[in-house]
Amino acid sequence: MTVNWHAIDTVLLDMDGTLLDLHFDNFFWMQHLPKRYAEQHNLSLEQVSTKLEKRMRDYQGTLNWYCTDFWSEEFNLDIVALKQEIDHLIGERPFARSFLEALATHNKQRVLVTNAHRDSVELKFAITGIDAHLDSVISSHDYGQPKEDQRFWQQLQDNIGFDPERTLFIDDSDNILHSAEQFGIAHLLGIEQPDSQRAPRQSASFPMISSFAQLLSIGT
Numbered sequence: 609m610t611v612n613w614h615a616i617d618t619v620l621l622d623m624d625g626t627l628l629d630l631h632f633d634n635f636f637w638m639q640h641l642p643k644r645y646a647e648q649h650n651l652s653l654e655q656v657s658t659k660l661e662k663r664m665r666d667y668q669g670t671l672n673w674y675c676t677d678f679w680s681e682e683f684n685l686d687i688v689a690l691k692q693e694i695d696h697l698i699g700e701r702p703f704a705r706s707f708l709e710a711l712a713t714h715n716k717q718r719v720l721v722t723n724a725h726r727d728s729v730e731l732k733f734a735i736t737g738i739d740a741h742l743d744s745v746i747s748s749h750d751y752g753q754p755k756e757d758q759r760f761w762q763q764l765q766d767n768i769g770f771d772p773e774r775t776l777f778i779d780d781s782d783n784i785l786h787s788a789e790q791f792g793i794a795h796l797l798g799i800e801q802p803d804s805q806r807a808p809r810q811s812a813s814f815p816m817i818s819s820f821a822q823l824l825s826i827g828t
């Protein structure tokens with residue numbers, strides 16, 4: 609993997625599936641939440657899974673889809689408390705921390721840009737402590753638009769003043785990388801295996817890394 613680090617000042621990093629293992633999130637939405645919902649409503653897991661999947665599909669790609677308050681109300685469950693029940697599954701992807709440290713050594717600005725709600729961000733920081741290695745943290749909920757929307761990137765630029773030509777953005781979602789590309793961000797990288805428990809994915813659109821170990825040779 610060759611990145612021209614001399615051409616980059618700012619590194620924008622996604623959280624779930626990029627810095628952190630998506631296994632926690634997939635396990636939560638596909639297994640833990642349906643199980644708890646079924647228990648509360650005295651329903652079978654099959655009944656619940658069909659119902660929840662349909663509801664979640666309706667909101668995919670919108671800010672609500674990422675909003676813990678929205679789902680807490682929608683399902684009448686405390687989403688944050690349920691997430692805490694399985695917080696031992698929260699973990700970093702390989703060499704994420706080493707990569708953030710290397711970026712700091714070479715004076716690159718490190719900005720977390722996530723669609724996750726602040727509640728989820730705080731939970732993940734409390735477990736991993738990864739916020740100690742970030743210069744800024746932006747949740748799209750701060751702007752009222754998800755990363756899929758061009759208005760997110762405009763607000764981000766107004767807010768932190770990055771130069772799209774000299775910015776690298778790393779995210780595990782092709783849709784979101786396309787959105788950043790449309791805004792003019794010049795350097796884009798995907799993640800091959802966002803969830804450590806699932807098979808690697810393919811992307812015809814963007815180069816991908818399997819581990820941040822591939823990016824540790826900054827400045828050489």
Ligand SMILES: [Mg+2]
Binds near residue numbers: 622623624625779
């Ligand atoms: Mg992600």
